[in-house]
Amino acid sequence: MQPKRLLWGLGLLGMGLFIGILFLLVQANAPESTPDENTSTEKQPLNWKVEDFTYTDQNGEPFTRSDLEGKVWIADLIFTNCNTVCPPMTANMARLQKKMKEAGVEAEIVSFSIDPERDTPKALKRFGEKHGADFSNWHFLTGYSFEEIQQFADASFHMNLQHNPDNDQVIHGTGFYLVSPKGRVLYQYNGMKPDLEEIIRDIQDLHETKGE
Template sequence: MKTRMMLFGIFVSMLLIAGCGKKVIENEVNWPIKDFSATSQEQKTVGLKDLKGKVWISDFIFTSCADVCPPMTANMAKLQKKVKDEGLNNVEFVSFSVDPAVDTPEALKNYATQFGANLKNWTLLTGYSQEFIEEFALKNYKALVKKPEEGNQVVHGTSFYLVDQKGNIKKSYNGYKDVPFEEIISDIKSLQ
């Protein structure tokens, strides 16, 4: 009887210890991001190697966007503040311009500051071709980016993407409306 009780106690202890492990990200994907070379709002060259070792949230925006980008950028700034308030370190925010011919580093910097972005850990990228960003978004993020022949509005998705320290996309979230801030924070914590 004593042995049975002892084994039961060990079993319960193991279950409790296992329950204290890292949280699992629900509906996790594991899409590796291929290396890239881009220019930041500070006119520095940025590639995947510069983000390795950090958890990051990324999205696709452009400065002359007439509809979804302003709320997305405001939501990213709100998320950035929440991450800071939670005391989470080593988290980066990365916005890829989907209109690189128009979005200069200066234009991106001005755009981000209008939304209260903290540019210490938010990098806005340009400096590549339209063809590159369309192919990069599709192959890495499974996201459509398309600049039509007519007009100045680029078609693109409205998701935020959680990327792990190795450069793998782990999950996407709505970045436009009803942003699941608490879920994103929880998933960031599970990667740290």
């Protein structure tokens, strides 16, 4: 019995070695993989058109899309009574504003209120001051109905706004949106954890290409 077991073991070992060598030969002769020529890691612009608007800023003054014509701008949608995502979003936007100034990068910032019944110009100004906003290029807007901003958010930023049936909050997205001088949304970023350097690079690229 022992010789038979020995022969059986040697046979299995030999078969294993043969399969291993065959696998290595196949791998060595396999063609190198090449990237798909049609695949690009380059970020593609969203190219959403921002609808025309005439709203009211934190100073009680009219503010329209025409005021942003020819300018690069960043948008978000917030409300002052928000008890979840809006405070950190606004804090992040303030950080972005500071970094843009340090880098010498020019862009307007527009925060649309999605609770216009509560968010008067004074309430928005207090909210902005609380978060250290520089109002020279940061505009907090109100002066419309909830239905109007709901339609505007959907058409311009593809964002769905809904009243929370269980409380006084508004359910909304947390995006930051980069808008070209031609009024087109190009890129969306996570407003809760934005890559500030990426946003600044994208703004710089827009300036270099003159918004094309």
